[in-house]
Amino acid sequence: MNIVVIGAGYAGMTAALRLDRRHRITLVTADEHFTQRIRLHELAAGRPSVTVPLAELTRGTGIVTVTARVSGLDPEAKLVRTADGRKIPYDTLVYALGSRTDVSTPGVTEHAYTAETAAELRARLDSRGGDLVVVGGGLTGVELAAELAEAYPAWRVGLVTETEPGAGLSARGRDHVAGTMARLGVSGHPGARVTAVEPDRLRTTRGDIPADVVVWAGAFTVPALAAEAGLAVDERGRARVDGTLRSVSHPDVYVVGDAAAVEIPGAGVSRMSCAVGMPIAAHAADVVNARAAGRTARPFRFRYLIQCVSLGRRDGVIQLVRRDDSPLDLILAGRTAAWVKEQVCRFTLGSLRVERRRPGTYLWPKGPAPADARARGGDEPPAPPLVPEATRRSGDR
Ligand SMILES: Cc1cc2nc3c(=O)[nH]c(=O)nc-3n(C[C@H](O)[C@H](O)[C@H](O)COP(=O)(O)OP(=O)(O)OC[C@H]3O[C@@H](n4cnc5c(N)ncnc54)[C@H](O)[C@@H]3O)c2cc1C
Incomplete structure (x- = not known):
């Protein structure tokens, strides 16, 4: 099967590295490097680099990397168009174009x-x-x-x-x-x-x-490409997916990471974060592998555990949260929290390196399976978010 992954952030990389390598896998992304976006504030404060060459992360996997900006999708013809004029055909598309800071306020x-x-x-x-x-x-x-x-x-x-x-x-x-x-x-x-x-x-x-x-550092926003291509999206432009992370409008397209609005049973729509974006991507790869091999695809399961905040290099807060992402009255703070946050950052990159060598290794905390049978692959019923959306939007994650 010819699988094209667009976007090489945390989600796109996780999916690409976890897909069964008997498939032809093409990774199309704007940059030759993977950017550790969760360290960009450190870059602003003087950290020398937060990028890793894609060639290093994909070495020995057979994944073909195309460095190009995606300018459009043609889901009917099953084509990805790039700004330099290429048309890249796919059987299955993994859409992982992520998000960026919303800069729509004047000035x-x-x-x-x-x-x-x-x-x-x-x-x-x-x-x-x-x-x-x-x-x-x-x-x-x-x-x-x-x-x-x-x-x-x-x-x-x-x-x-x-x-x-x-x-x-x-x-x-x-x-x-x-x-x-x-x-x-x-x-x-x-x-x-x-x-x-x-x-x-x-x-x-x-x-x-x-x-x-x-x-x-206002809210995150997602590229308009999904909506422009006619994929079903929510009010923020995030693609609506079923319980197996497949576009509800286009069954050949899986959407992962910040670009996807994933309904998590009991927790509302997925938070734009690596914390859930990487599990979403890993599960989507498992689903694609399962379906290609004629096995049944299982619905996505996830539970939130913590939120991590660094406060400079020697301080931070690790907030323990309930399954629905609401905060418990329990935190780690100070140097211990800064240390834990650093380990979490290392784990995200380390997971990609391990996935390159041993696909399928990455694990994540799982919540209960969706009760509604429709969530197993069809159109999911909307679940009311338990954490108000407005609380999340400023800087998201
Ligand atoms: C300063 C900061 C700190 C953060 N800290 C945390 C944290 O502690 N914990 C946490 O869980 N989350 C954190 N986040 C959020 C986290 O970075 C994002 O949720 C995460 O990066 C989403 O992963 P993604 O792969 O979906 O998208 P991205 O990481 O945004 O990757 C998108 C990819 O798509 C590519 N791309 C985009 N458009 C195109 C195009 N048109 N053509 C080709 N390629 C394209 C990009 O180049 C990139 O490779 C933080 C974010 C910031 C900014």
Whole structure:
């Protein structure tokens, strides 16, 4: 079978490496490197590199890598189109184009940095200092503010948030975040909604905030390609999939990682994160392998365990969560948490290296199977999210 995987982030790499290598596997992605996106705030703070050559991660697997930007899909003709004019045919497509920071607020594209432009941000943060303002109180914004304040003491760092920073954490978790921000000298601007970014300031619902440098860490957004190709998507443009991670509109297309809206029984729609994105991708590969071999495909099962936040290199919060991702009143904090978070980051990359050598090794925490038989492969009934979507959207994960 001819399987094409588009996107080589955590999800695309996991799927590509786990697919049965008797198939012809082609990995189409914009870059020759795998980017450890969960370390981009570290890159902004001076870490030398967060990428690994794809050639290294796919060595000896037979996976053919095509470096090209995907510009369109033609699901009827079963073709992937690239910006350099190629048309790549497939029998089965694994769509793994991920997400990126939403930059739709006026002025963000022109005047703000994001996690995606972390390398340019680092080059801008010289020793002269000034006012550096991070926008977004989700975990990504919190991580960026702490990391930058620790790495660049000459800069006065502020954090603008619509709610309390780390609003999805437990009271203990939020207290620890607040205490660390105070220790690092990060000034808070809670309750402010940014309406525009200008060259020297932020316009907010609570007045202007001066800023020499703005770092935007708002919600994640997904590429429009799935919707443009006619795949069924939700209101955020994430592809709707059945219990076996197959597009509900196009059975030859599997969608994995942030690009997929996966209904997790009892926990609502999957959070945009590696934590669930890698399991989704691994399971999709198992399903494709099973169906190709004439075996029954089982529905995806998953349970949330923790949320990890680094607060600079020596501090952090590990938030234990219920199965539905809501926080328990139980955290690890400080140096131990920073150590655990570092191990989690190493594990994500390490899992890919192990999967290259021994496909099928990667394991994840599993929750109960969907009760509804329709979730086994057909159209899933929508499950109400138990964690409010709004709590997640600022910086997602
Ligand atoms: C600073 C930061 C810290 C984070 N920390 C955590 C954390 O601690 N825990 C956690 O669980 N999550 C974390 N996340 C979220 C996590 O990074 C994402 O959820 C995860 O990367 C999603 O994986 P993915 O493979 O779906 O997408 P991505 O990692 O975004 O990969 C998408 C891939 O598709 C490629 N691509 C996109 N468009 C095209 C195109 N048109 N043509 C060709 N290729 C294309 C990209 O180049 C990339 O290779 C963090 C995110 C950020 C920004």
